[in-house]
Amino acid sequence: MDPLVPHAARIRRATEKLDLGGLIRPNSANVDFALTKLEHRGQGLCWCEDxxxxxxxxxxxxxxxxxxxxxxxxxxxxxxxxxxxxxxxxxxxxxxxxxxxxxxxxxxxxxxxxxx
Ligand SMILES: [Zn+2]
Known part of the structure; x- marks a missing residue:
């Protein structure tokens, strides 16, 4: 299992409050996408669920x-x-x-x- 999986919820809590602003919004979207994948895997689901x-x-x-x-x-x-x-x-x-x-x-x- 991905070593980050158990930390997905904590990473999301740590990042969702950040005001990333317009300049690096694409980075924010990438973080969100990666976290969603991690959360799926943490729940025993796969990204192909999507x-x-x-x-x-x-x-x-x-x-x-x-x-x-x-x-x-x-x-x-x-x-x-x-x-x-x-x-x-x-x-x-x-x-x-x-x-x-x-x-x-x-x-x-x-x-x-x-x-x-
Ligand atoms: Zn799959």
Whole structure:
């Protein structure tokens, strides 16, 4: 486990009161993103918990960042599917790519332990 996980709550308390101002707001957002990942892991969850729901997770981009591995895809095209595996917890997702004004991806976890 990440050694920072037990400290996530304390780091958040220590940083949320800081007035980081406009100049380094991007840094603040990065801290928040990192803390959210840590909190998920501290709760026994993985960041891939965030994939179902929003439609902006591009499987290719996630693979390039090392977050998932694309196991297989259908015939490439605008409307296609991906089979992705989380590189952290190994959960497998069926990802449907669609195109309606913009390209979107719908992630469906396969074999989740909790209810649908
Ligand atoms: Zn995962």
């Amino acid at each position: 994939y179902p729901g929003p439609l902006h997770w591009d499987p290719e981009r996630e693979q390039n960042e090392g977050h998932v591995r694309i196991v297989s895809t259908s015939e490439p095209g605008w409307s296609m599917t991906y089979e992705c595996e989380c590189t952290i917890c190994g959960r497998v997702f069926d990802v449907e790519q669609g195109d309606h004004h913009f390209t979107w991806w719908r992630w469906r976890p396969r074999g989740v332990k909790r209810g649908t």
